Amino acid sequence: MGAQPLRLDIALFTPRDVADSVAHAKSEAERLAGIAEAELRRQTAAEWAKFWRASAVELEDKELEQIWYRNQYFLACCVKPGKVAPGLFGNWSTGRIGTAWHGDYHMNYNTQQVWWGVFSSNHVEQHEPYTRLVENLMPMAEWNARVQFGLPGAYFPHTAYPVPSNVNPYPAPPWGYEICETPWTVQSLWWQYKYTLDEQYLRRVYPMLKAAADFLIAFLTKGEDGKYHVIPTVSPENWGATVDYRLNRDCIIDLALTEFLLDAMVEGSEALGVDAALRDKWREVRRNLAAYPTAEGPYGRVWLDIVNAPVEHVYNVPVPLSPVFPAERVGLGSPPELLEFARRTARPGRVEGGNDLVWQPLARARLGILDLEWFKGEVRYCLTPLGVANDRVRQTGGRYRDETNFDFMMRMGVWTENLSLPAVINECLMQSYDGVIRLFPNTANLGKARFRQLRAAGAFLVDASWDGKTVGGVTIKSEKGAAARIVNPWAPGRAQVILLSTGAAVRHTERGGVLEFATRSGATYAVKRATESPAA
Missing domain, CATH: 2.60.40.1180 (Golgi alpha-mannosidase II)
Structure with missing residues (x-):
């Protein structure tokens, strides 16, 4: 007879799951121990087969195909309906691995980016933990709006933790005053409705969308020019607080995401037959928002991240491209002159490599100018031996200097935000964000x-x-x-x-x-x- 293989049946629960988590974990481990190994393997295989039936790609370029499948797998290993939404480093935390920044939720792209590809990949179920996360953040967000600003609605925090809280434990100034984080936090709730047309889900999340809109409507200031301005604000991890708000006015991502949310409010309220009396105000503010900040650069006029910002700045994330993505204001269906303006802003690509592995190429794909050979090189540069793509410094002159250790983030753990890499490939295969399906809109070096x-x-x-x-x-x-x-x-x-x-x-x-x-x-x-x- 062969040796009996070692088998460990492990169950982990917290008081958030059940009152007596110790007893429940013991009971569950005993239940698992009573199931034959062959049956456990069958159940596991059946679950993965169901997962892979949801969608598939076949690419002549096998490196691109591997990026798609590998990251779908990794994401499924840390995102599951009914479970806690992953923080910066997902499940993978031990010692110094996965504990930087407390492994928490950062709401100025890191947390949201995890789910950028789940809808187009036909894994809507993976968004369920995020929906519950936003629901859990609501008491804190309402407290922020009421106590910190004296305003109605909800103002979502810069950082958060997977436990309910009625107050903001870590306001994180100055980054906690990035106004964009409020519409950004609720954006994917609207996406889920748009990609499923699930009216029951819309009824569930509509109060959160409205709370965010209520705050923005109250916060915006109407200037002498008749336009609504975002003052003060902070560009996502750029500039901080400046004297006389010199670099704290009308951040482009604030404006673009406010447009996104107000459009969603009008459409969502019409779909549900509610808040008809508020629509005129939403439309009026949307129509009269301040213009995106621009300046003349070496290649022509381009968008800036914020009023008075220098052109050719080296960004940590491509904030000037926010009207393209995530705000979805500009794309292949836009007037030619606006599309070219966006492409002119995108082409220099002045981002430092710390946090842009998904966002920058995704925006380029939305504009039809992503070179997939370049994209593969960027991913390859950031790969760990396990095949996870983390982040490496690419360019100095922004937050980083020549003496910066170029791979200091590689050792921090598994950056769950980059598990959304399939979204970039999906956007090359099909786009539909504006309600019009575009097939193979970005084919540069795609192959069959x-x-x-x-x-x-x-x-x-x-x-x-x-x-x-x-x-x-x-x-x-x-x-x-x-x-x-x-x-x-x-x-x-x-x-x-x-x-x-x-x-x-x-x-x-x-x-x-x-x-x-x-x-x-x-x-x-x-x-x-x-x-x-x-x-x-």
Whole structure:
């Protein structure tokens, strides 16, 4: 007989889970010990099979494909419905590993970035811990607004911990006064609704969206120019507090995310049939927000992170690109002059390498200018031996100096924020953030590719392929019966829509290169290149 392998059945609970966590953990460990190893393996295999059925990509470039699958796996190892949302370093904490900055939640991109790819990857369930995190932060956020500012609504903290709190234990000045963190914290709650059209979920999160909007409406100051200004504020980890608010006025990410939230409030309130009396105010403020700060740079006029900031500054994260992402104000569907303005801002790429591994390439993909060969090099530069991409210094002149240890962040642990790398690849394969599906919008050094069941805004699941020259194999499954809008990937008028269950042609319109057709909940449609121009 062979030696009996060592087996440890471990269960871990806290008083937040059950009142008597010790007794419950012991009982659960005993229950697990009674299950045969073969059955445990079967259950585990079944769970992973279910996970991988949700979506898939097949890329000719196997390095890109590996980035997609590896990070989907790592993220699934630390994000699970019903569990605590991961902090800066997720599950992986021991000694000096995973304990920098207390391993806490930082709400000026780190925490939000973890979930940037879950919707397009069709893993909506992974967002559940974040929804509960925001719910748990509400008492503290309302306290912040009421006590620190004397204002209504909710002002979300810069740092937080996975325990309920009615007060802010660590205000973290000056970074705690980054106004953008309030609309940013609630942004993905709106994304979940947009990508699922789940009205029950919207009813759950609407009060949090409204609380954030209430604070912003009260905080904004209407100037003599008739515009609403964000004064004072702090650019995300740039400049700090300055004399006479010289660098504390109208941060571009504050303005762009406020636009995002106010648009969401109008649409969300209409969907739920509530707060009709507030919509005119939301629209008026949205319409009259201050302009994004700009200046003339060596390559032309560009966005700045904040009024009076120098051009060509080396940023820790690409704050000047905020109107592109995360705020989704500018993209491939924008007027050509605005799109070129955004591209001109993006091209110099003056970011230091500390915190931009996902954000910068994602914004470039949204603009259709991401070179995936460059992207692979950036990821490769930051890889650990285990295949996790952390952060390494790339450029000095911002927060870092020549004497800075270039890999000081590599040893801190697993940076969960970078497990969202699949989002960058997804945005090269398909974009839909503005309600229009764009297939393979960024193909520079992509190679042949195909994907299955990527999720689009409007509650659609999409399949498509790219042979290096043309798009094919397009199917769209409608979960909620919304109207589908898709950029015609072929010549104008040379597309047809087929209902797969019957093979019948579906009536569609085409305006400005965008196909639009009605859908039925649960139905799947093929979009094909027509041999003859179909009747519209």
